[in-house]
Ligand SMILES: [Zn+2]
């Protein structure tokens with residue numbers, strides 16, 4: 052099933068949320084920080100009722116660490132909603148890894164490296180160990196998007 056990730060405007064108050072949706076199945080709900088804060092204890096309680104697994108410790112820790120960023124009041128513009136989700140991906144969905152089979156140029160410094168970075172659903176970059184940080188990932192992703200828009 053194809054899920055769509057996009058900023059969408061609410062029917063009611065015209066505010067924008069970053070959402071995940073499925074046209075085929077006819078549902079759409081806010082995701083990431085736009086979905087509001089729910090305490091991990093409460094999430095686990097509901098999961099238990101459904102027989103679903105508990106939150107991973109890492110996700111639980113991050114949710115509490117960044118709890119102030121969660122909100123339900125939407126955004127004034129689509130851009131703001133997208134930026135909100137970019138921030139969420141950097142906080143929750145940033146992974147660094149190595150591909151020992153292939154040396155590629157680091158997107159930051161140009162040195163050959165086996166280092167890799169994934170962020171969110173679509174971000175795939177080459178980053179050497181030295182540049183495997185949240186800040187560098189943000190820079191590289193912003194630059195990559197700007198280049199694609201040309
Ligand atoms: Zn938001």
Ligand SMILES: [Zn+2]
Pocket residue numbers: 157158159160161162178179180181182
């Ligand atoms: Zn580098």
